[in-house]
Amino acid sequence: MTTKQTFTVPVPAKNQSIHHWISDKIEVLIFWKDGQLVVVNSICPHMGAQLQYQSSKQLITCPWHGLCFDANSMLSNHKKFKAVYQWKVEKYDDISAQIVRK
């Protein structure tokens, strides 16, 4: 039987984003997109920069080398670093959200 990995993360104010370490090795980026709460891994797979959300372009971007993920598909057009991991948001209120591995 597999156990579901569940974590609790803080919820940012509307149209804001925040970073949060959910364990010693996993940091996530939490942001609002089209009224939906979105949670993705925020350690850039290239060199570990903190990924940022650009709401105007709906892109998740790396401030160091410009790696870009589409915030809808979670895919990039880079040959090596193809996707960013998205967590499933099970439930949330104004303060916290529960996320699980998809």
Next chain:
Amino acid sequence: MPTFQVTSTNASDYSMDLVWENAQDMEHVGTLHSNTNIAFELISVEKSDDKTFLYKQLAYSATRKVFGFIPMKTFGYRKIIKKFYLVQVEFNPLLNIRTELLSTIQPHPHDEQKCIMVDHVDINAPWWLMPLRKIMSKAILRHAKTQCDEDEDFRARRKVLLDKKINIPPSLFNESLIQKFEKKVTDRYGVK
């Protein structure tokens, strides 16, 4: 061509190894240093036999913001001499300026947790630009200081990852133009 020298010294709060890692990486120039640069492209890269180095030598082009706002394309060549030492020659064809850089990382004289970056730059410029050499020297010093300050965030983040034992070794982000073109040649003409 007349030459003048500039030496810039900037301190970092991080170890020599973290600063060295950042110093080798040129590809962040166009994004992390967007205050002083617009774009960066690798033209060719030669890998190093020493796996701790990101490369042995590379050729590149960069679009710099000269005096903070004038975009100018430059072409350069960089070589790692040994750990903590690299040399770089860069040409600005429009102004006919050539800069020769020796970049070094040295222990901090008073704090072994920190280090200093010392850059020696020789600027070869045409005679008609020499009256502006003081302005150019200041611009180079300001450029180095700005980039060093921006790089501190990079190093701070890498230190966090290191402390958490999250191992993401540095790697080149893009293929060079030569690599891309070689692939195109193989696809188009079947030449391997």
